[in-house]
Amino acid sequence: MLSGGSGKNLWPLSNGTRSKQFLRLLTAPDGGKESMLQRIVRQVEEAGLNVPITVATSQTQRDIVVNQLGNKVEVVTEPERRNTFPAIVLAASYLFFEKVCDPEESIVVMPCDSYTELSYYDCIKRMVKAIEANEAELMLMGIRPFDFSTDFGYIKTENSGGDFFRAVCFVEKPDIETAKRLVSEGAYWNAGVFAFKLKYILNMMKKYMDAKSFLQVRASYQNFPDISFDYEVVEKALSSAIVPYNGFWKDLGTWSALCSELATSHSGNVIFDDRVKGTHVINELDVPLFCSGVNNMVVAASLDGILIAGKDTCDDVKNHVDDFSVRPMYEERRWGTYKVIDQVDFRDGHHVLTKQLNVKAGAHISYQLHHHREEIWTFVSGEGRLVLDGNMKFVRRGDVIRIEKGHLHAVMADKDLCIIEVQSGDLLTEEDIERFEWKWE
Template identity: 45%
Template sequence: MKIIILSGCSGWRLWPLSNESRSKQFLKLLNRDDGSKESMAQRIVRQIRETINPNDDSLFFVTTESQADSIRNQIGPNVNIISEPFRRDTFPAIAMACEYLTFEKKVDKNETIIVLPIDTHADDEFYKQIRIIEALLESEPKCIALIGTKPTYPSEKYGYIVPDSDGINVKEYTEKPSLEKAVNLIKIGSYWNTGVVAFKLGYMLEKLEDYYSSAEIDSLESFLLEFNKLPAKSFDYEILEKAGNMKFIVYEGKWKDLGTWNTLTEEMDYLNSGYVRQGEECENTHVINELSIPILVLGAKDMVVAASPDGILVSDKHKSSYIKPYVQQLDARPMHEERKWGEYKVLDYNQYGDEMKSLTKHLTVKAGKHISYQRHFLRDEIWTIVDGRGELLIDGEVRTVERGDVAYIKKGQKHALKASQDEDLQFIEVQIGAELIEEDIERFNWNWNP
């Protein structure tokens, strides 16, 4: 069995804590039994390992390159990542996963493939159902298996499984129906689809031949040439609504899709995070503050307030599920990103009368890690070390730096920074130039341990 976790979602509905590179699945907002916090990505991997216990080569993440560093930081440096060239929804993502397993991992076509969305929130018993649908496919390999759960209200956001009279076969599948149709589907005994999909690898490869000939695909590289031709649709619309042979089992325990602030705050057993003060008259209001300035909330009821370097959200909890189109109108760069070496936050941005600009960042380089040896052509940079120790590299010359040291890096100069092995290194970076963009970079190799 190979387990595919879909992690390509951008998570606009959890803005401003989530952005294009720091998606909702990486926010450490969920409490563990020991009182520590974990992200959706960490939680689902932990639960899969504790209940199913797959070996490390059986678990794969499908995502875009912009999220790969966050996955490695949270799950581990050796995690299997299937990197999409660009985001095109879940049908192309699953198609790529199947071709990757076929050509790169040489997985047998009789292997069972389990696909899970990363934003599932359920108890451990839910993941034990995976073994049941795996057994279901052994008896009937030419089908797709799902896990359904009983709806608690009519929703336009989920897929609905209409059961056949035997309670095992799927008579019909409807993805995200209108509210009126959702009401009718519940009346006839339909179930929500929990997002778990299981199939034999060979069976799905046969399905994909409707989109391209297997004779034309003899490597992952040849598949990638066809990738942008695949319909940019969800797997539910493109495959499940059209599939003729599907089976399902019913899960009766706790299950939830943590796609919005409303559903996420229901699973948070604390009201405030960060520098926050709420008045006693506030009711059912969650405040999450990632800024260093205080947030004071008075008289709020059923509200969510969230603040990060990307912006500030103040919303009724129910209305927060409709945030996506508004956020997509905000033409702003991500102000907080995780990288394989650490993370950065944008502190300030200014444009001056002579069209010059300045951008100020706070960067943390993890112990023993380093940022790449690089140069820029459009900007100068000033680095001020504020905590920790490390090695500064400029044009081939290495020197030790610590708190209080300052380096002025002119455009065109090659530069890098490495933290010491025993502590993180933090520094402030001020960029100055007429154009300040992340793409203004050329990277070079450097051996830190000659």
């Protein structure tokens, strides 16, 4: 599964570390909330695809993948953000070198944010069956278009007489007139789902390097072209075909698309009066949000900002996000979550940042030190064990710990911990962390 994204389309809920697939807005079978990523992994299991899942993602998103999926998946992390072709090569090399997969093994590549139904996975099974029968080197899923979208690539086909169609032409995100013509000619949307044998990608990797290990591939990652899998592989494939999928499928990558699939019109601390119609409101803040007399709008509030837009213009937000120079104010990590409470920048170059850390019971923050900041931890609730320069002590509500620059520290939560962290220094960034090994007993 490919997990990436810049987090612009669903701002202010999404950001560079919390892209759309991580937003817990969809209704789960138990009535709770789940993300697109959690939903698609659940569906894979429900469809009876009892196969190992590997998620290829960026370093900034690794923790949130682990936080949401735990040990259900393997995670392969890009050393730097690049396009889908190098990401797929990296994941394939991991399967070959680290997991010792047979080169003849069938591999499926798919996005982790498709909003679809279980018959989608029956289509994937047919794709794998065609690969195993050597019907083509590369199989793709084709979606029957339901409008003249310019947001997707198109695949023109010819009938093969079987359960699939030979791919004869690929058109990447056409203009509206070309899209209309392609739809009238029976072309399919490219769903971004591919099946092939592992050796297919390993042979392509040899074009760029003769790798002997996964670590070697990862160390040479920058040598692979920063190009999409569609451009580098799909459009150049000598033997490719599609399996059509005619069931429900939707890309929830815009506010208008997402709102159409939400179970309720509001989420969070929201109050409506009877003069609100066709408006969706999502409030992640602790303060109440009251709406009156607003129709056909999207209102979204998070620690990163507030969006107020008509449903006919709300999808334009992605074009303006770069105008906001705000760091992510909320992040999910493998150990829990944090949110920024306050930030003060002084004229002399000194900075103070206050966070609320929530560490899940049984999880721990890594053993680390900082070169540019000191920290004060105030334990608000819970119980745990703190390590400071190799010395361990138990901590609980009311304890206050001062951590100077260059001092090693870590904390393990025995019960859910809430910590108020005050950072102070000349440079306050997430990159100012040097990690070390610590074995918790």
